[in-house]
Amino acid sequence: MKKPALIGIDGVYIPVSDREKSEQWYIEHLGLKGNEDYLLAGKQEVFLRERTDNQVLAFKTNQWLASEQSYEMPVVCFRTSDIVGLYEHARSNGIRIEEMIVHSWFKEFDFYDPDGNKLKAWQPNE
Numbered sequence: 273m274k275k276p277a278l279i280g281i282d283g284v285y286i287p288v289s290d291r292e293k294s295e296q297w298y299i300e301h302l303g304l305k306g307n308e309d310y311l312l313a314g315k316q317e318v319f320l321r322e323r324t325d326n327q328v329l330a331f332k333t334n335q336w337l338a339s340e341q342s343y344e345m346p347v348v349c350f351r352t353s354d355i356v357g358l359y360e361h362a363r364s365n366g367i368r369i370e371e372m373i374v375h376s377w378f379k380e381f382d383f384y385d386p387d388g389n390k391l392k393a394w395q396p397n398e
Contacts, residue, residue, distance in 0.1 A: 283310065283317035284348050287327055288387050294320045297386055301367060302350070302358075313350055330390040346382055346392040355379045355395035 288294035295311060298304045304311040304318060311318045329347040336343040352358050355372070359381055362369045368384040380394040 281316070283319050285319045285321055286329060286348065286385070286389055287323035288320045288385070288389075289323065291320050291322050294386065301361065301365060328388045328390070344390060346390040348389075349392040349394060352393050352395050355381070355393060358393055 286294075295306065298311055298318070298320065299306055302313070304313050307317075309319070311320065330344045331347070332342055333345045334340045334342050336345055356379075359369065359372050362383055370382040372379060372381040376397075378394055378396045380392060382390055382392050384390055
């Protein structure tokens with residue numbers, strides 16, 4: 273008998289305080305596409321769900337930075353085809369962002385949605 277296996281990630285779930293306002297923010301600032309029950313980032317389904325507590329997405333780890341220093345890790349990492357344009361858009365629209373980091377084979381930066389969920393955007397170098 274063949275062992276059951278996971279074959280992909282169907283969707284991600286992001287806690288928000290106001291689903292309608294958050295959907296508009298994700299559409300306007302991140303370019304996600306609207307759908308009846310979820311948003312699309314490419315072919316990835318992103319479900320925004322109103323939370324009943326103050327929980328946000330992120331956790332502490334010392335397994336990300338080379339220095340092994342503590343880092344607040346985002347749970348969701350979006351891929352983009354124009355990280356510089358996205359970074360400039362976020363900066364000029366008052367979105368809370370962290371410094372863009374340029375690695376040898378990719379660029380990344382962390383940012384926060386209006387509810388304080390920490391998210392990451394990255395782009396591999398061409």
